[in-house]
Amino acid sequence: MPEALTPHPPARALEPRPTQVAFEGDEMVLNMGPQHPSTHGVLRIVLRTDGEVVKEAIPHLGYLHRCFEKHAENLTYGQVIPFTDRMDYLASMNQNFSFVVAVERLMEIQPSEREEYIRVIMAELNRIASHLVSFGTYGLDIGAVTPFLYAFRERERVLDIFEAASGARLLYNYMRIGGVMRDLSPQLLDQTRAFVDYFEPKIDEYNQLLSFNRIFIERTAKVGVLSAEQAIDFGVTGPNLRGSGVRFDLRRDDPYSIYDRFEFDIPVGEGLQGQVGDCWDRYYVRIQEMRESVKILRQALAQIPDGELARRPKSIKPPKGELYSRTESPRGELGFYVISDGSTNPFRVKARSPCFTAMSVFGELARGAMIADIIAIIGSLDIVLGEIDR
Amino acid sequence: MDRIVPAARDLIAWLAEQLWSGFGVLLKMPDELFALLVMVVVGSLMLVFLSLLPLFFVWLERKLSARIQSRLGPMEVGGFHGWLQTVADTVKLLLKEDLIPAGADARLFKLAPMLAVMASLAAFVVLPFSDWLIVADLNVGLLYFIGVGSIGVVGILMAGWSSNNKYSLLGAMRSAAQIISYEIPVILSLMPAVMLAGTLSTQGIVQAQSGIKWFVIANPFMPLAFLIFFIASLAELNRTPFDIPEAESELVAGFHTEYSGLRWSFFFMAEYANMFVSAAIATTVFLGGWHGPFAAGPLWFLLKCFLLVVLMMWLRWTLPRLRVDQLMSLCWKYLVPASLVCLFGAGTWYLVVNRLRGGAAGTFWFGS
Numbered sequence: 023m024p025e026a027l028t029p030h031p032p033a034r035a036l037e038p039r040p041t042q043v044a045f046e047g048d049e050m051v052l053n054m055g056p057q058h059p060s061t062h063g064v065l066r067i068v069l070r071t072d073g074e075v076v077k078e079a080i081p082h083l084g085y086l087h088r089c090f091e092k093h094a095e096n097l098t099y100g101q102v103i104p105f106t107d108r109m110d111y112l113a114s115m116n117q118n119f120s121f122v123v124a125v126e127r128l129m130e131i132q133p134s135e136r137e138e139y140i141r142v143i144m145a146e147l148n149r150i151a152s153h154l155v156s157f158g159t160y161g162l163d164i165g166a167v168t169p170f171l172y173a174f175r176e177r178e179r180v181l182d183i184f185e186a187a188s189g190a191r192l193l194y195n196y197m198r199i200g201g202v203m204r205d206l207s208p209q210l211l212d213q214t215r216a217f218v219d220y221f222e223p224k225i226d227e228y229n230q231l232l233s234f235n236r237i238f239i240e241r242t243a244k245v246g247v248l249s250a251e252q253a254i255d256f257g258v259t260g261p262n263l264r265g266s267g268v269r270f271d272l273r274r275d276d277p278y279s280i281y282d283r284f285e286f287d288i289p290v291g292e293g294l295q296g297q298v299g300d301c302w303d304r305y306y307v308r309i310q311e312m313r314e315s316v317k318i319l320r321q322a323l324a325q326i327p328d329g330e331l332a333r334r335p336k337s338i339k340p341p342k343g344e345l346y347s348r349t350e351s352p353r354g355e356l357g358f359y360v361i362s363d364g365s366t367n368p369f370r371v372k373a374r375s376p377c378f379t380a381m382s383v384f385g386e387l388a389r390g391a392m393i394a395d396i397i398a399i400i401g402s403l404d405i406v407l408g409e410i411d412r
Numbered sequence: 413m414d415r416i417v418p419a420a421r422d423l424i425a426w427l428a429e430q431l432w433s434g435f436g437v438l439l440k441m442p443d444e445l446f447a448l449l450v451m452v453v454v455g456s457l458m459l460v461f462l463s464l465l466p467l468f469f470v471w472l473e474r475k476l477s478a479r480i481q482s483r484l485g486p487m488e489v490g491g492f493h494g495w496l497q498t499v500a501d502t503v504k505l506l507l508k509e510d511l512i513p514a515g516a517d518a519r520l521f522k523l524a525p526m527l528a529v530m531a532s533l534a535a536f537v538v539l540p541f542s543d544w545l546i547v548a549d550l551n552v553g554l555l556y557f558i559g560v561g562s563i564g565v566v567g568i569l570m571a572g573w574s575s576n577n578k579y580s581l582l583g584a585m586r587s588a589a590q591i592i593s594y595e596i597p598v599i600l601s602l603m604p605a606v607m608l609a610g611t612l613s614t615q616g617i618v619q620a621q622s623g624i625k626w627f628v629i630a631n632p633f634m635p636l637a638f639l640i641f642f643i644a645s646l647a648e649l650n651r652t653p654f655d656i657p658e659a660e661s662e663l664v665a666g667f668h669t670e671y672s673g674l675r676w677s678f679f680f681m682a683e684y685a686n687m688f689v690s691a692a693i694a695t696t697v698f699l700g701g702w703h704g705p706f707a708a709g710p711l712w713f714l715l716k717c718f719l720l721v722v723l724m725m726w727l728r729w730t731l732p733r734l735r736v737d738q739l740m741s742l743c744w745k746y747l748v749p750a751s752l753v754c755l756f757g758a759g760t761w762y763l764v765v766n767r768l769r770g771g772a773a774g775t776f777w778f779g780s
Contacts, residue, residue, distance in 0.1 A: 052582075165733025168480055171482065171483065172482070237733070
């Protein structure tokens, strides 16, 4: 047995798994990744299997490590922003947002009213785009190819809006400390309104096509059940935590920017098709969150005031001090711990990655599942390797 | 000039004489030999058809999936809707390097795709395209179809084993388990039709359905039998929602992970040919074969087959995939009992209803 397989001590007593093992056979070590169609990036998992039943799954990280945190120490605060783009590349706006909010809190400055709205609009659009990717690739994982293309069809419209706003389609680098890069034109706001109206009925289409498909439910319900206390113990956040039935969302529970002005619900997993906290619940929370994002977008688009953008500070030199600031990215609690020594460069930047904590619970969920379930579990955790490895 | 013309005349006359005597030989042939000749000719036709079929099906599947997914699919190669795309792909596959992995069992590795193609080719022998267009009208046609159909799994298993790759092996094991299990509902759902027709010969079964007496509506149990056959044959073909052996999101490409070039395309060809064979057997046994309004013939047969194939493709691009254990429980807990119910139900109906109506054996429930 290779050293790589030395088991980590289990954190808690294991729950009985639904899969029945009729007899114990020879074990096989199966290496999944880093090049594998369903590990959502360069994730490598070493599986110890008995036939199709997984006895142990050990994720190996680090294939995408780019020393973000060390880099950040040698850059000015403004220069760090494009690096945050590359963390969770499916939700770059939210990553920008989180970092600039952290630095603004450190400097105790605020953007103008209009910019706050622009930020929320961008963040919620990106949340929709990110959840669309999650939904589409989850369909692919389970074997349905068509939802993926439907999701990308809609995502394309979001990317068009982003392209018009920032000039980029994936890594936007749009938010600035104390504001945003550029104002949104009235046409672009109209385009966003049109998108919201176009998009909302599509969610029902997704539900028809995938969410309530009998085979899809068979594959995801009662699979990879994550109990609420287990989720809290492992520090799982975001839709994964809410899928386990915990109503916790930083947009409501620790509001930042102007999120306290909007009315929206926080969907949680209710075990509609199986147990609370199974893969289907985590998946369905994301579908419902798209609807909530649409709600927020409608309110923000109706309330957005006219006006000039704020003058951004010429030099960004936060006072000496340190601070942890967290925001709700599409994947959960994204936090930045920033230490300032009063110079133009941060002394230390630490990112708290929601995907990393989600990945830490994967080994627990995978034990006793089948190989096909492993895919369902990875997909339902909705990880982005760029953010895990940074 | 005046010398060439008579010479040409002579040549043509000589040729005509030779040709005529050639036809004469055909006419004078003993019946057995003549039948053999017809078999060879029809067989070669079938072979050409079979080699062109996957090309067309792959193109059709691409266009269909594109429509379903609001894309265009191939549009460039050949002009009209990329109709030459698959030909270009075939040329590419022919030119690709023939790779045999270092750890593979080379002999088995080479044999496996041949076996897979052979199995699907062999099934074409008993497909009745029309009342005369059939390679061999065996009196055990259906049994033969079931028999050669299960050779394919040996090829798959061989491919998975000889590749010396864990994903291939897992795929092959899944495939073997799946195909062997699903053979049972396939056979059981074909049996009621055999009972109605009183013969295993495919041509005989089609002839028993002349008019609109398609077996699918012959009695209330037959639609169920047709449904079971269709579902089970999807599983036998490794098509979605039962494409577990080659589940690309789990097992990379399943049993043909290590294959490339022509050998890979053999598996592909076998898959698409098998799709047609299954549709053809469904057409023959349940949908009246080459019978149809206006004129019976190969066109009706092909039309029905293609409709079923399109249905299979439609399902593939709509549904997700089942898990291995769910697949097995679907087979053993639902399909096998249901097909047994069909078998007994159809048999009882056949005996009781016909007796009540005072009809002779072989008449149908809606009267004749």
